[in-house]
Amino acid sequence: MNEKDYALMVLGCDKNAELLPMFLRNIKKYWPQYNKEIYINTESVRFKDERFKLVFPSKMCDISKPWAERLYEFLKEYPYEYVVFLLDDFILADFVDDDELNRIHKIMLKNSEIACFNFMETYKDKEDSIKEEYGRYYLKDRNAEFRINLQAAIWRKDFLMKFIRKHENPWQFETWGSKRSRRFTDKIYHMKKDAKHVFI
Numbered sequence: 001m002n003e004k005d006y007a008l009m010v011l012g013c014d015k016n017a018e019l020l021p022m023f024l025r026n027i028k029k030y031w032p033q034y035n036k037e038i039y040i041n042t043e044s045v046r047f048k049d050e051r052f053k054l055v056f057p058s059k060m061c062d063i064s065k066p067w068a069e070r071l072y073e074f075l076k077e078y079p080y081e082y083v084v085f086l087l088d089d090f091i092l093a094d095f096v097d098d099d100e101l102n103r104i105h106k107i108m109l110k111n112s113e114i115a116c117f118n119f120m121e122t123y124k125d126k127e128d129s130i131k132e133e134y135g136r137y138y139l140k141d142r143n144a145e146f147r148i149n150l151q152a153a154i155w156r157k158d159f160l161m162k163f164i165r166k167h168e169n170p171w172q173f174e175t176w177g178s179k180r181s182r183r184f185t186d187k188i189y190h191m192k193k194d195a196k197h198v199f200i
Contacts, residue, residue: 009039012088017045026092033098041074069166094200115159115186119198120151136195140188148177152199
């Protein structure tokens with residue numbers, strides 16, 4: 001195992017577990033190059049799949065456990081330095097641009113100051129905050145809204161963990177996490193409007 005690699009982590013919950021078979025079916029269909037583990041963050045739902053090695057949190061928990069606490073604890077168990085996030089209801093509808101994802105991963109390996117590449121346009125985005133670019137992406141202003149969000153992205157795990165607050169839900173994480181991120185100089189890139197998507 002190469003610790004500097006990445007794998008897919010599905011941000012899930014028990015109440016959405018019925019989506020997971022469809023999610024995995026479309027991963028297989030639209031991301032045929034993917035042959036690593038899939039980490040699925042549910043509270044207590046566990047199952048096996050003949051197509052993938054599925055990894056769940058080592059400990060089951062009650063649905064009352066805060067979302068951010070579950071994420072933080074699962075990231076502690078996650079063995080790679082980079083992680084690709086997809087929400088459990090992000091069902092792929094077209095082929096993943098695997099070459100682009102690997103290109104971005106290589107850029108992050110060479111530039112430790114980069115914390116994240118976000119693969120979706122962001123609500124209330126302001127592209128006049130552009131300072132530098134990497135092809136389809138631009139550097140997100142540190143004061144911008146939704147700088148931190150849970151759309152499809154690749155993250156540097158250590159950056160992500162240092163500003164998670166365990167009591168938060170996903171909406172608080174996006175709102176307050178964006179505000180907390182202003183204190184850090186790490187760079188976060190977002191996809192330009194109308195750019196070709198990596199995940200669809």
